[in-house]
Amino acid sequence: MSTPEKRHWENVYGTKAEDDVSWFQTYPKTSMDFVESLPVDLSANIIDIGGGDSRLVDALLEKGYQNIWVLDISAASIEKARKRLGANAAKVHWIVSDVTEFTPPVKYRVWHDRAAFHFLTTGDKITRYLSIAEDAIHPGGYLVLGTFSENGPTKCSGLEIKQYSETSMTTQFESSFEKLQCITEDHQTPFNTTQNFTFCSFRRNNKAGNIE
Ligand SMILES: C[S@@+](CC[C@H](N)C(=O)[O-])C[C@H]1O[C@@H](n2cnc3c(N)ncnc32)[C@H](O)[C@@H]1O
Structure with a gap:
């Protein structure tokens, strides 16, 4: 559905080069640092x-992770990533879907989201995301989330976003996730500006609300 x-x-991915968008990173260091800090098998x-x-x-494949999934609402973005990876693209599970409509085919040990969750600005969409993430993440599994902070921009790609502090992000997820670590960081855009992010990792509680 369009x-x-x-x-x-x-339209963004059909018209802009990879490094012509504010969120571009040659190496996603913060994301990789978070993922590599988690005790999960390759x-x-x-x-x-x-x-x-x-x-x-690319970075996850390089480190030897064997069951990587990439989900995006844009088919054009997925096509670009597949082209860049060439033969390695066949090692990845690709999904074109709005995350708020996603039916997870497996349980995930790690759910990573950099600058996608913050586009959900209505209570309804946020609740849907939370319930899908709760269902999709294995008890004892991990959520790594990066959004613009309260010192960051109010828009991303021209769209309104919702900023999060460590406290508001933790409050949003606390019914099913235990906070592990939070940082703020300045992302340097390709246009020589900075965007302040809040990045947190969480551990999924088990169904009884306790840690497995
Ligand atoms: C600011 S970009 C960040 C891209 C990537 N995570 C990164 O850090 O380089 C936001 C991404 O979220 C995707 N996106 C936005 N809303 C989405 C939704 N409701 N469901 C799935 N993907 C979405 C966009 O297509 C875009 O690729």
């Missing part, structure tokens, strides 16, 4: 939500 959000992102299912044509998948 929604205004999907049309926006198909065979674990790891999903990058709103991964677009991010090079996180």
Whole structure:
């Protein structure tokens, strides 16, 4: 189904070069530092939500992760990432879907999201995301989330976003996730500006609300 959000992102990835967008990184160091800090096997299912044509998948493949999934609302972004990876693209599970409509085919040990969750600005969409993430992440599995901070921009790619502090992000996820670590960081855009992010990792509680 074509929604205004999907049309926006198909247009962005259909018209802009990889390094012509503010979120571009040659190496996603913070994301990789978070993922590598987690005690998960290289065979674990790891999903990058709103991964677009991010090079996180390249970095994960390089480190030897074997079950990588990339989900994005934009088919054009996935096509760009697949082209860049060439033969290695066949090692990755690719999903074109709005995350709020996602039916996870497996349970994930790691759910990573850099700058996708913050586009959900209505209570309804946020609740849907939370319930899908709760269901998709294995009890004892991990959520790594990066959004613009309260010192960051109020828009991303021209769209309104919701900023998070460590406290507001933790509060949003606390019913099912235990906070592990949070940082703020300045992302240097390709246009020589900075964007302040909040990045946190969380551990999924088990169904009874306790840690497995
Ligand atoms: C600012 S970009 C960040 C891309 C990538 N995570 C990175 O850090 O380089 C936001 C990404 O989220 C995707 N996105 C936005 N809303 C989405 C949604 N509702 N479901 C799935 N993907 C979405 C966009 O297509 C885009 O690739």
